[in-house]
Amino acid sequence: MTKIFHRPTHLQASLALSALVLLGAAGMRAVQAADNATATATAVVLAPMAVTRFSHLAFGNVVAGNGVVTLATDGTRTKSGTTALPTGVAGAAARFDVTGTGNNTFSIDYTGSDSTLTDGSTTMAVDWITEALTSTTATGKTDETTDAATGTLSSGAAYIFVGGKLTVGAAQAAATYTGTVKVTVAYN
């Protein structure tokens, strides 16, 4: 039997070439689909923040008289006006101890603090003096106009000191006056 080979026509050649091109393109796409990249996913778990009261705030004994008693954040007392400060009872600033993780920063809020001290019937206006430090030694701040709104932990610890300016009246009734300072902290 004799084998007869037909010479491909021009159309047949073109179809064959096109098929080869298509196959080649498909092969290239297969190579590109194998490419890849990675991204790292991280999460930092922070210990819950905590704040505890280390000490209360005490203006001590104050003699009735027009004036303002300033209790610095280090507990130092000064006064203006005719009020007087007997030295029998020392003043003391409040201290709050903050704990958390590492050296993160945190916000400080004083919402809920009283603006007056009261004996139940009469009051005295008070303006708090605040500062946040990484040391247990206060600086003696006496400026009540700028509150410490942020703090920074140092190895997981920070300290908030609160003093105040107390306005005493000329006929301020003799009594013991009390109020509350509230501090709320949260990670930034």
Place this chain on the structure above:
Amino acid sequence: MTTARHCALCAAAGLLCGLTPLMPVFAASTTAQAGATVVLPASVNAWLGVPVSVQDLLLAQDAPAGPATGGLVPRVASASTPAILRALPVWIAAAVESRQAFGIDIVPAAGATLLARGPAAAVSVASAATGGDGEAPLVITVAFN
């Protein structure tokens, strides 16, 4: 859980829920008490320039504030205070505490401060007659507070 969902669940369950609005779970807060004790000024006006005894001063120091108290006496500028009236309150307090009424030399002080204790914001000056060998009595004069 969102606050809204939390409220809905509480309402559906008929619970009286005190957790709304929820604070951020990462916030922490606490409080401190602030206190001040107001005392009335001691009545030392009547003592001005009048010698008083150590016992009188002790009583003044220990006396509680009350209706018998009076107004504060203006402080005398130290520069204009006669030398004999210059106060040495710390020394006076020490003298009162130890009840040493004799034989203490006077050392003039440039100014005066409040006595170390008691509700009375009194400041006194002291003098001692020079009798030698501690024979003269200590005289304490309340000058200002």
